[in-house]
Amino acid sequence: xxxxxxxxxxxxxxxxxxxxxxxxxxxxxxxxxxxxxxxxxxxxxxxxxxxxxxxxxxxxxxxxxxxxxxxxxxxxxxxxxxxxxxxxxxxxxxxxxxxxxxxxxx
Numbered sequence: 001x002x003x004x005x006x007x008x009x010x011x012x013x014x015x016x017x018x019x020x021x022x023x024x025x026x027x028x029x030x031x032x033x034x035x036x037x038x039x040x041x042x043x044x045x046x047x048x049x050x051x052x053x054x055x056x057x058x059x060x061x062x063x064x065x066x067x068x069x070x071x072x073x074x075x076x077x078x079x080x081x082x083x084x085x086x087x088x089x090x091x092x093x094x095x096x097x098x099x100x101x102x103x104x105x106x
Contacts, residue, residue: 001087007070010063010094017056017063024053062095069097078102 001009028046032039069075076085078099085099096103 001091003070003075006075006090006094007067010066010070013094014060014063017060021053021056021060024049024056028053059095065097066095 027049032042066075076090077083078085079097080102081099083099083101085096089096089100
C-alpha cells in the first residue's frame with residue numbers, strides 16, 4: 001500500500017472513530033429514566049460507553065501521530081532501531097511506531 005492509500009485509510013478510520021465518539025456523547029447526554037432499576041442499568045451502560053469513548057480517543061491520537069509521521073517522512077520506520085516496519089504490521093496496526101522485532105519481548 002502506498003503512502004497516499006495509507007493516509008486515506010488512516011483518515012477514514014479517524015472519521016469513523018469521531019462519528020462513534022459523537023454517538024457516544026449523544027447517548028451519554030440522555031436523561032436517566034425515572035425507574036431506579038433502569039437508572040442502575042443505564043449508569044452501568046454509561047461506564048461501558050465512556051470506556052469505549054476513551055479507547056476511541058486514544059486511537060484517534062495515535063492515528064493523528066501516524067499522519068504526522070507520513071507528513072515528515074518517518075512513517076513506517078521503527079523509532080527504536082531505524083529499520084522499516086513491515087507492511088503486514090502496518091496493515092494490522094497503521095499507527096505502529098516500532099517494528100515487530102522491537103515490539104517483541106526479549
